[in-house]
Amino acid sequence: MKILVTGAGGLLGSRIVELASERGYEVYGLYLNHPPSMGFKIKMDVTDFNGVEKLISQLKPHAIIHCAAITDVDLCERNRDLALKVNYEATKVIAKASGKVDAYMIYISTDYVFDGSRGMYREEDRPNPINTYGLTKLLGESAVMENCGRGLIVRASVIYGSKPAAGKVNFALWVMEKLKSGERVKVLKDQYVSPTLNTNLALMILDALEMNLTGVMHMSGATRVSRYEFAIQIARKFNLDEELVEEAYMDEMNWIAKRPRDSSLDVSKASRTLNVKPISLNESLEELYWELMGDA
Numbered sequence: 001m002k003i004l005v006t007g008a009g010g011l012l013g014s015r016i017v018e019l020a021s022e023r024g025y026e027v028y029g030l031y032l033n034h035p036p037s038m039g040f041k042i043k044m045d046v047t048d049f050n051g052v053e054k055l056i057s058q059l060k061p062h063a064i065i066h067c068a069a070i071t072d073v074d075l076c077e078r079n080r081d082l083a084l085k086v087n088y089e090a091t092k093v094i095a096k097a098s099g100k101v102d103a104y105m106i107y108i109s110t111d112y113v114f115d116g117s118r119g120m121y122r123e124e125d126r127p128n129p130i131n132t133y134g135l136t137k138l139l140g141e142s143a144v145m146e147n148c149g150r151g152l153i154v155r156a157s158v159i160y161g162s163k164p165a166a167g168k169v170n171f172a173l174w175v176m177e178k179l180k181s182g183e184r185v186k187v188l189k190d191q192y193v194s195p196t197l198n199t200n201l202a203l204m205i206l207d208a209l210e211m212n213l214t215g216v217m218h219m220s221g222a223t224r225v226s227r228y229e230f231a232i233q234i235a236r237k238f239n240l241d242e243e244l245v246e247e248a249y250m251d252e253m254n255w256i257a258k259r260p261r262d263s264s265l266d267v268s269k270a271s272r273t274l275n276v277k278p279i280s281l282n283e284s285l286e287e288l289y290w291e292l293m294g295d296a
Contacts, residue, residue, distance in 0.1 A: 004103075014037065021039050056098065056101060062103060076257065087139070110137045123216040155220070159198050160196070175235070184246055193226075193263060194267070196284075204219045225264075
């Protein structure tokens with residue numbers, strides 16, 4: 001199977017490229033600044049619409065996994081035009097090109113399509129984004145559904161992993177680095193999420209690809225937790241000083257963009273449908289521990 005992965009240098013895209021390559025797939029990784037470690041590497045900006053269209057028409061992949069996005073929530077608020085161009089317009093171009101070559105498309109979306117008023121959102125719950133990032137990702141979802149013959153929307157929450165990717169350190173690694181150096185970290189006690197290990201998510205995505213699933217599916221971790229509790233669990237798992245983790249609250253934050261208070265996701269559908277199941281936070285941190293031990 002020939003697979004094109006956009007955002008192949010990112011936290012999720014790079015893991016998908018690795019795991020799909022290990023399975024023997026012919027994997028093409030589209031990246032902007034940070035090439036993936038495996039697969040055929042293609043340096044291209046997804047906002048080069050003509051270039052992207054031409055690439056897909058020539059490559060004729062069996063599947064496209066679209067991970068590329070601007071995920072910096074405040075940057076999206078400051079530069080709405082850029083957020084729309086990358087998160088929505090590029091997605092629409094890719095979805096249309098995908099439809100023309102009859103490629104199956106998986107679009108990586110976010111828990112931030114919801115307003116966070118209650119949490120544990122199911123696939124059929126009505127999205128109601130409260131910031132530009134969530135809105136542009138929701139528009140991307142619509143673009144896939146309207147322009148691609150066979151598409152799957154995958155929503156995840158707070159993706160983390162054992163390696164920095166695309167020049168960014170994810171939440172789990174940030175907490176570990178700070179605590180290892182004896183620094184205090186202030187972490188939100190009143191924002192609830194479903195932390196998602198990139199390895200588990202990548203495996204679920206490949207499973208869905210092999211099953212040719214369509215529609216919408218939540219593929220986050222299986223545990224609803226506050227960011228504060230997430231940080232505490234990280235400290236305990238890696239024998240770091242949890243006393244250095246301090247409580248913070250959303251109304252203290254000087255954010256440009258609003259954040260959902262509880263954007264946790266219900267993963268019952270994924271648990272029922274997939275062979276690879278969403279795993280608990282405890283299982284995820286155990287997996288993260290062994291991945292880091294292997295890299296040491």
